[in-house]
Amino acid sequence: MTTLTFDSLNPATGEVVGTHPRQGPDAVREAVGRAAEAAAWWGGLGHPARRQRLLDYKAVLTRHLRELSRLVHEETGKPVGDATLEIVLAITHLDWAARHARKVLGRRRVGTGMVGLNLAATLEYLPLGVVGVIGPWNYPVFTPMGSIAYALAAGNAVVFKPSELTPGIGVRLAELFAESVPEQPVFQAVTGLGETGAALAADPRIGKVAFTGSTATAKRVMAACAENLTPIVAECGGKDAFIVDADADLARAADACLWGAMSNAGQTCVGVERVYVVDAVYESFMRELSGRVTKVRAGEDYGPITMPGQVDIIKRHIDDATKSGKIVTGGPGSVRAPYVEPVIVEDVPEDSPAVREETFGPTITVRRTRDAQEALELANASAYGLGGTVFSRNTRRAMELARRMRTGMTAINSVISFAGVPALPFGGVGDSGFGRIHGADGLREFARPKAISRQRFPMPGMNLTSFTRGPSELERLIRLVTFLHGRRKR
Secondary structure, eight states: OOOOEEEEEOTTTOOEEEEEEOOOHHHHHHHHHHHHHHHHHHHHHOHHHHHHHHHHHHHHHHHTHHHHHHHHHHHHOOOHHHHHHHHHHHHHHHHHHHHHHHHHHSOEEEOOTTTTTTEEEEEEEEEOSEEEEEOOSSSTTHHHHHHHHHHHHTTOEEEEEOOTTSHHHHHHHHHHHHHHOOSSOOEEEOOOSHHHHHHHHHOTTEEEEEEESOHHHHHHHHHHHHTTTOOEEEEOOOOEEEEEOTTSOHHHHHHHHHHHHHGGGGOOTTSEEEEEEEGGGHHHHHHHHHHHHTTOOBTTTBOOOSSTTHHHHHHHHHHHHHHHSEEEEOOGGGEETTEEOOEEEESOOTTSHHHHSOOOSSEEEEEEESSHHHHHHHHHSSSEESOEEEEOSOHHHHHHHHHHSSSSOOEESSSSGGGGOTTSOBOOEETTEEOOBSHHHHHHHTEEEEEEEEESSOOTTOOOSSTTOOHHHHHHHHHHHHHHHOSOOO
């Protein structure tokens, strides 16, 4: 029987990077079956043994850093330096997950309270079994490893479906894992198109699905998961805002804003897409921003648009924005597929697609606001809620703005810095999805809490969970509860 295949292409040149099998439902079912057996072995190893193997895997990835960076560069078109940074961040997260899993998930005693004085109680977090990970193409190592590393550290086996645009790097990640854990197929990659991911999400043996992609696709994945009540963590799109307060360091703010918007050709879920600048510093900030953007070049500082269909969306947003707003740099002529030169447009109406919809390209809209409060209100007036940025020298005000920003993460006087802190959870609200990867929350995301209570001795005169319970025992309970909880606290 002929095996169907597909090619991954270098988006900058159109050259074939690799050819991979289109694995259908049967192949996915076989992979999940192997993973189920491997999960029993991997989960039974315990935290210390898994920690050692994951740290070995970290070392293997580090030794192959240059090779992996080159492969990411070829499949996405991004500069090798950006690919290297992405993989380094993934390595640091793998290290954190391996070293902290036992502390976060391991068994611990918890208090029982006065009513449960005769009990001992423990809480621990146990593996789910097999976790299905459906990864994106824009950060094909860092983003899926945020699920893979934490799921593995929690004791699960993983079946990973990388994007059809970047299958080679996904396959290589799984191959290198086998060098550290050759005993069982704990981490497998399955390649293919949409039907491959659909088969993975629909398999009833999957304990959880970790999905990264568009909001629309997330809804379809959720529908497939719903058939088996399979839980899902969904990291979807964003329309992240960048607030510049009146006392901000404008040079640093402009530098961070430009990189947050243009790096990776703007193909970053937590990239800067909307900028709100307080009136008092608007002109000065725009001079800084417009002066810096002239030095940024597509094809040199960032790569091509990886997904060909995204070019049409970017062009539609630019066309709409430039009809109603004021062009600072670039314009409709900036779109020269597969590249898009930087585009900055001022005074675009808030109901414009360029402001409301995710563009996922090297473009930003900039708006003047009366004050930081108005900037915050505009920032929060979005269906998305992934990340955001605040620039201000006033730490107290910056913290308050960051807390009130309707996002899962906010950076202050930096951009996207939260992604590089392994202890911080990563995820959004609203149309940006739900659930968390990274940090202690990310470890717990891929485990199930197990609560155990054990009676140490019978409670004298208070056998409350028995048909032999009498009025005197109930009266003693009422007196105890009244003593503990009946007094009003001042």
